[in-house]
Amino acid sequence: MRKKYLFGGPQVKETIVPSMPYMGTKRKLVNKILNAIYRKIGDFNTLYDLFGGGAAMSVAALNAGHKVHYNEKNPAIAELFNYIKMGGELPNHWVPREEFHQKKGGDTWFAGILQTCWSFCNNQKDYMYGSQLEPIKKLIHLIIVNKDESALEELSNILGVQLSMPVDRLDFKPQLRKLPPHIPYKNLAHIQHLERMDSLIRLQKVENIQTITVSNLDYREVEIDAEDSIIYCDPPYINTEKYHISDFNHVAFWDWCRTVKRPVFFSEYTAPDDFEIVATFNHESPIGSASEHIRKHKQTIENVYWNGKCM
Numbered sequence: 001m002r003k004k005y006l007f008g009g010p011q012v013k014e015t016i017v018p019s020m021p022y023m024g025t026k027r028k029l030v031n032k033i034l035n036a037i038y039r040k041i042g043d044f045n046t047l048y049d050l051f052g053g054g055a056a057m058s059v060a061a062l063n064a065g066h067k068v069h070y071n072e073k074n075p076a077i078a079e080l081f082n083y084i085k086m087g088g089e090l091p092n093h094w095v096p097r098e099e100f101h102q103k104k105g106g107d108t109w110f111a112g113i114l115q116t117c118w119s120f121c122n123n124q125k126d127y128m129y130g131s132q133l134e135p136i137k138k139l140i141h142l143i144i145v146n147k148d149e150s151a152l153e154e155l156s157n158i159l160g161v162q163l164s165m166p167v168d169r170l171d172f173k174p175q176l177r178k179l180p181p182h183i184p185y186k187n188l189a190h191i192q193h194l195e196r197m198d199s200l201i202r203l204q205k206v207e208n209i210q211t212i213t214v215s216n217l218d219y220r221e222v223e224i225d226a227e228d229s230i231i232y233c234d235p236p237y238i239n240t241e242k243y244h245i246s247d248f249n250h251v252a253f254w255d256w257c258r259t260v261k262r263p264v265f266f267s268e269y270t271a272p273d274d275f276e277i278v279a280t281f282n283h284e285s286p287i288g289s290a291s292e293h294i295r296k297h298k299q300t301i302e303n304v305y306w307n308g309k310c311m
């Protein structure tokens with residue numbers, strides 16, 4: 001919840017928030033962005049998160065005590081967020097490559113699970129594991145989730161070490177870290193799809209998450225109905241990895257920001273000069289598509305721009 005200071009305006013702690021696993025997630029920045037917004041225009045009631053993605057800003061605003069509207073054009077992602085906020089049961093079966101490719105393009109919450117938790121580098125289109133690693137990760141999944149004794153025996157034989165049945169994922173990590181050096185599989189202790197599913201479980205536990213309004217529209221179609229509302233936009237960046245929904249027109253977006261009567265804040269690397277920069281973040285972003293734990297990173301400078309409209 002935001003603290004309100006008599007002269008300094010509202011302020012939140014700059015913590016990382018729970019969110020859906022998402023390419024370009026702002027989970028580390030959203031509270032800092034909220035503070036930059038407070039510094040510029042003071043307090044407000046409703047926040048519209050029009051390019052919601054993994055919902056990081058929606059969660060930050062909810063935690064700060066705001067009314068929140070989450071919008072996302074990708075139907076599978078919007079459905080998944082809706083499913084999570086309604087407390088839907090999360091599936092925990094192993095998803096083979098064929099099932100991923102058959103179902104990832106659907107409009108269902110399960111397609112959202114595939115895009116967020118089972119895609120390589122969260123790119124929403126490629127299967128998480130290479131074909132060599134897939135059977136090993138499957139055995140690990142069957143051991144952790146299903147407590148499958150025959151999978152434990154099979155994995156012990158493949159790795160040449162006697163493994164014992166773990167209580168859970170964290171309990172299995174030390175055993176997978178201590179593998180002999182000749183084992184060709186690196187970082188087996190890093191079981192990405194289960195880590196990502198855990199993020200969804202954490203998100204489901206966010207207090208009052210069920211109060212967030214969810215829509216699946218183009219950003220221009222969302223009706224902004226509250227007088228004391230503000231809009232936050234995190235559109236696909238210029239010249240970066242494409243999402244499932246792509247071909248974003250930045251010029252049309254800037255024009256729209258100029259015509260909207262409410263305060264609009266948006267994250268971008270660059271924007272025309274008539275938008276004021278209200279915050280700048282220097283952070284690391286991944287280069288290319290090597291697997292998540294060995295990827296190189298580059299320093300990027302990202303700004304939050306404002307359309308100049310006040311409360």
Ligand SMILES: C[S@@+](CC[C@H](N)C(=O)[O-])C[C@H]1O[C@@H](n2cnc3c(N)ncnc32)[C@H](O)[C@@H]1O
Nearest residue numbers: 022024025026051053054056073218219234236
């Ligand atoms: C950079 S991501 C947002 C990430 C999000 N802020 C987070 O922290 O996870 C951009 C999102 O905008 C969505 N999108 C693309 N075009 C859109 C449009 N015209 N209207 C609404 N959402 C759109 C994409 O599907 C993608 O999920």
